[in-house]
Amino acid sequence: MSKKYAIGVDYGTESGRAVLVDLSDGTEVADHVTPYPHNVIDEKLPNSGIKLEYDWALQHPQDYLDVLTRSVPAVVQASGVDPADIIGLGIDFTACTMLPVDAQGQPLCFNPELANQPHTWVKLWKHHAAQDEANLINEIAERRGEDFLPRYGGKISSEWMIAKVWQILNEAPDIYEQTDRFLEATDWVVSQMTGASDIVRNSCTAGYKAIWHKKKGFPSNEFFKALDPRLENVTESKLRGEVVALGTKAGELTESMAKLMGLQPGIAIAVGNVDAHAAVPGVGVVTPGKLVMAMGTSICHMLLGTEEREVEGMCGVVEDGIIPGYLGYEAGQSAVGDIFAWYVEQGVPAYVQTAAEQEGTNVHEWLERHASAYKPGETGLLALDWWNGNRSVLVDTELNGLILGYSLLTKPEEVYRSLLEATAFGTRKIVDAFHNNGVEVQELYACGGLPQKNRLLMQIYADVTNREIKVADSKQTPALGAAMFGAVAAGAANGGYDSIVDAAQKMARVRKDTFKPIPENVAVYEKLYQEYSKLHDYFGRGENDVMKRLRAIREEARH
Numbered sequence: 001m002s003k004k005y006a007i008g009v010d011y012g013t014e015s016g017r018a019v020l021v022d023l024s025d026g027t028e029v030a031d032h033v034t035p036y037p038h039n040v041i042d043e044k045l046p047n048s049g050i051k052l053e054y055d056w057a058l059q060h061p062q063d064y065l066d067v068l069t070r071s072v073p074a075v076v077q078a079s080g081v082d083p084a085d086i087i088g089l090g091i092d093f094t095a096c097t098m099l100p101v102d103a104q105g106q107p108l109c110f111n112p113e114l115a116n117q118p119h120t121w122v123k124l125w126k127h128h129a130a131q132d133e134a135n136l137i138n139e140i141a142e143r144r145g146e147d148f149l150p151r152y153g154g155k156i157s158s159e160w161m162i163a164k165v166w167q168i169l170n171e172a173p174d175i176y177e178q179t180d181r182f183l184e185a186t187d188w189v190v191s192q193m194t195g196a197s198d199i200v201r202n203s204c205t206a207g208y209k210a211i212w213h214k215k216k217g218f219p220s221n222e223f224f225k226a227l228d229p230r231l232e233n234v235t236e237s238k239l240r241g242e243v244v245a246l247g248t249k250a251g252e253l254t255e256s257m258a259k260l261m262g263l264q265p266g267i268a269i270a271v272g273n274v275d276a277h278a279a280v281p282g283v284g285v286v287t288p289g290k291l292v293m294a295m296g297t298s299i300c301h302m303l304l305g306t307e308e309r310e311v312e313g314m315c316g317v318v319e320d321g322i323i324p325g326y327l328g329y330e331a332g333q334s335a336v337g338d339i340f341a342w343y344v345e346q347g348v349p350a351y352v353q354t355a356a357e358q359e360g361t362n363v364h365e366w367l368e369r370h371a372s373a374y375k376p377g378e379t380g381l382l383a384l385d386w387w388n389g390n391r392s393v394l395v396d397t398e399l400n401g402l403i404l405g406y407s408l409l410t411k412p413e414e415v416y417r418s419l420l421e422a423t424a425f426g427t428r429k430i431v432d433a434f435h436n437n438g439v440e441v442q443e444l445y446a447c448g449g450l451p452q453k454n455r456l457l458m459q460i461y462a463d464v465t466n467r468e469i470k471v472a473d474s475k476q477t478p479a480l481g482a483a484m485f486g487a488v489a490a491g492a493a494n495g496g497y498d499s500i501v502d503a504a505q506k507m508a509r510v511r512k513d514t515f516k517p518i519p520e521n522v523a524v525y526e527k528l529y530q531e532y533s534k535l536h537d538y539f540g541r542g543e544n545d546v547m548k549r550l551r552a553i554r555e556e557a558r559h
């Protein structure tokens, strides 16, 4: 039998990438990136120019289809592989990235009559304008003693499905009425490939982002009625659709999409998945004790367990949510690389940019090199990493960043280093929350863009968490994981695999060199972490709500 291949498509925040993978050993034969033409829409709507409010983040669904019709043919062509040998395709996506669709499964924003209404567009995971709804969801769930709250670390986030759906109902009831279903973008894109009139939902986003439980289903209608009588039947109406396990075949590629994607019709399309979750088998993790960090603009922390534990501020624990047979735990930091990007774009003086240019390097690399000359603690700075709120463990999008300890001598590379350290302290909070609550964390696995870009950052993470970090060998780990699920959807009889564990064992790899904690750094960082924890609790747990008061004053000033 000739070699068989699968394609994984990873939908990130700013671009989508396709990877064509050899199923015998996981070799990534070709990859291709398509930047989203409309990127993140956070100021005004395309065409109409209608202004968006603060904290909004939208996307254009056509950009997702462009990835399929540009990047997929590109990898097939670049690889020289015969399309007849490509047996399956899987995708992974940011989440909760959701959109309203009509009865034909078409996004409402595709309708020219509705395109000037912001609520018809895709709400990206980092759309943070549904915080009022999230606060009420938490208040009402707590009052009613809803048993789902502990599964989500005690709080439902404004980034997730129910808060976003309710925001649409509150602010645009007519759009809510015209919506046939609210879908995760990952499920919508799959439906576009399979043409399935009966759209399937994947158990991963349903579980982590829409409060669905394998045995109990969605929260009760009474709960939704208590939120708002108009929501009473939302799960049977606008959230309806069969929820199926990861690795399930959602359907087969249609003739028309096959033509556009340069593939053969009829190949297996796996149900959608989430970027961070797909990365777990992508680095070969299929057992507990190994925390996987998908490190990019944000960090998602993924961990397997055998028992359901309550962990403060985790994003969720979902049975079979990552790897079948285990409880999958997720936590996260909603900005990491994004914070470094902010500093590089908004904070560094011109002389740094000039120096980086003259040395033929980029500003991140210049800052990393100069920051590496400092010992832990030597900058005298300490930062709180809340530039995009705090996802875990505080679950509060209304918190903001802070840097303490400036002097007239403070240098840009010191500030940069303090930002790297702050994100490491944020990860340490998450590691401790799991480990101290019975979900063991022995070692860390890192994938995503950051481990390949910044060695200092990785060493700081090893020192701050006092744990060894293994780094994925793949440059496109979520896409590799998605391709594995594509191979599972195709099945062993067709040259794929019968389980994700089999696929991961054959196809995943980590690099030989790892990041090991350096004892003298660990000792200093322990002291700094204690200080970080004090600031974290002071500003984050209500002792001093100055960050929220500043927001309120800002809102007043803006209106």
Ligand SMILES: Nc1ncnc2c1ncn2[C@@H]1O[C@H](COP(=O)(O)OP(=O)(O)O)[C@@H](O)[C@H]1O
Binding pocket: 012, 013, 014, 295, 296, 297, 298, 336, 337, 338, 339, 340, 341, 342, 364, 365, 368, 448, 449, 450, 453, 454, 457
């Ligand atoms: N040398 C660097 N050191 C630290 N961060 C970097 C460096 N170069 C780029 N970044 C950050 O990496 C992030 C992008 O990570 P990547 O994994 O490629 O993206 P995504 O999360 O969208 O998949 C950006 O936020 C950018 O600021």
Ligand SMILES: O=C(CO)[C@@H](O)[C@@H](O)COP(=O)(O)O
Binding pocket: 012, 013, 093, 094, 095, 096, 125, 274, 275, 276, 295, 296, 297, 298, 299, 300, 330, 332, 334
């Ligand atoms: O929240 C999740 C997964 O649950 C991510 O999709 C989200 O943080 C976006 O991640 P990226 O950093 O853009 O890869």
